[in-house]
Amino acid sequence: xxxxxxxxxxxxxxxxxxxxxxxxxxxxxxxxxxxxxxxxxxxxxxxxxxxxxxxxxxxxxxxxxxxxxxxxxxxxxxxxxxxxxxxxxxxxxxxxxxxxxxxxxxxxxxxxxxxxxxxxxxxxxxxxxxxxxxxxxxxxxxxxxxxxxxxxxxxxxxxxxxxxxxxxxxxxxxxxxxxxxxxxxxxxxxxxxxxxxxxxxxxxxxxxxxxxx
Numbered sequence: 063x064x065x066x067x068x069x070x071x072x073x074x075x076x077x078x079x080x081x082x083x084x085x086x087x088x089x090x091x092x093x094x095x096x097x098x099x100x101x102x103x104x105x106x107x108x109x110x111x112x113x114x115x116x117x118x119x120x121x122x123x124x125x126x127x128x129x130x131x132x133x134x135x136x137x138x139x140x141x142x143x144x145x146x147x148x149x150x151x152x153x154x155x156x157x158x159x160x161x162x163x164x165x166x167x168x169x170x171x172x173x174x175x176x177x178x179x180x181x182x183x184x185x186x187x188x189x190x191x192x193x194x195x196x197x198x199x200x201x202x203x204x205x206x207x208x209x210x211x212x213x214x215x216x217x218x219x220x221x222x223x224x225x226x227x228x229x230x231x232x233x234x235x236x237x238x239x240x241x242x243x244x245x246x247x248x249x250x251x252x253x254x255x256x257x258x259x260x261x262x263x264x265x266x267x268x269x270x271x272x273x274x275x
Contacts, residue, residue, distance in 0.1 A: 079205040079206070080204070080205060080206075080207065080239060081202060081203050081204060081205045081239060082205075083236060083237060084202050084203050084237050084238070084239070085203055085205065088156065088203070091158060094156055094158055094159065095158075097133070098133070098134050098158075098159065098162055101133045101134045101136055102134050102136070102162075106136065109264055109265045110136075110264045110265050111263060111264025111265070112136075112137060112140045112264070113140065114263055114264055115137075115140075115196075115198070115227060115263055115264065115269070116140050116141070116144050118225075118260055118263065118269055118271075119144075119194055119196065119223075119225050119271075121141070121144040121145055121194060122145075123144075123145060123146040123147045123148060124145065124146075124147045124148045125145045125148045125149075125193040125194060126145070126148055126149045126150075126151065126191055126192050126193050127141050127144070127145055127148070127149075127150055127151070127192065127193060127194045127195075127196065128150075128151040128152075128153060128185070128187055128192045128194070128195045128196065128217065129141060129150065129151065129152045129153065129196050129198070130153050130180075130185050130195055130196065130197045130200060130214065131153065131154055131155075131197060131198070131199075131200030131203065132152035132153055132154050132159070132160075132163050132177075133154060133159050133162075133163070134159055134162040134163055134166065135152055135162065135163030135164075135166040135167060135175075135177075137196065137198060138150055138152050138163065138166060138167060138170075138172055138175050139166070139170050139172060141175075141196070142170075142172040142174055142175050145174065147174075148174065148193075149174050149175075149176065150172070150174055150175040150176070151175075151176050151177075151178055151187065151188075151192065152167075152175060152176070152177045152178070153177070153178045153179075153180045153185045153186065153187065154177075154179070154180065155179070155180050155181055155182060157179060160177050160179060163177055164177055182204075182205050182206055182210075183206045183209040183210060183213065184209070184210070184213040185210070185213060185214060185217065186213075187213070187214065187216070187217025187218075188217060189216055189217060190216070190217070190218070190219055190220075191217060191219065192217050192218050192219065192222060193218075193219055193222050193223070194222060194223045194224075194225060195214050195217070195218060195222070195223070195224045195225070196225050196227070197214075197224065197225065197226045197227070197228075198227045199227065199228060199229070199265075199267075200228075201226050201228045201245060202228055202229065202237065202238045202239055202240070207248060207252070208252050211224075211249060211252040211253060211254070212252060212253065215252075215253045215254070215274050218274045219274075220274065221273055221274060222273070222274050223257075223271055223272065223273055223274070224249070224254055224271070224272040224273075224274065225269060225270070225271050225272075226245065226249070226269070226270045226272070227263055227267050227268070227269045227270075228242075228245065228267060228268065229265075229266075229267055230242060230266070230267070230268065233266065242259075242268045242270070245270060246259070246270055249270070249272055250272070253274065253275050254272035254273065254274060254275060255272060255273045255275055256270060256271070256272055257271050257272060257273050258270070258271040259271075
């Protein structure tokens, strides 16, 4: 019994939750409803500039693209159009967010979009099936980044791309865990190679593009 207890303690220490502060508003239904209203803000296009993100991702028709942490599915219509003839996968760990994303898929008739319920450590992507994985405004919410990155990599095709768009820490010091260059180093230490950095996208953010090793 003592050995088993020690193993559990060691496991907990080995995989600490690193985004507790960033995830405070996601722990209750009321909190997620508030987040959803922000995600669905009709003025979001003006600041997020989704078309610019799509252009910088270099999506080609026929690709399979995954939106990790899709939330209410904000990016799904843009991705669905960009992959013409391809497939979009929207993943999230909150069933109520996926219900909202499902309503968007239905109302916008996104016939090439599928939704997946993932976990904090695994987005449950089909193995070796994805050309590009997008992590938009979500990386700083990863509680277990090493495990998530390993499982995202498992869902990517050889030499496929991981695209992270996130906030600068200086603008959100109590919310964002790592600066841009620290994110790059963390991702590179978990099976990826940085191939492009864009200083500013919409919403005063940066974009990092990685290739799966």
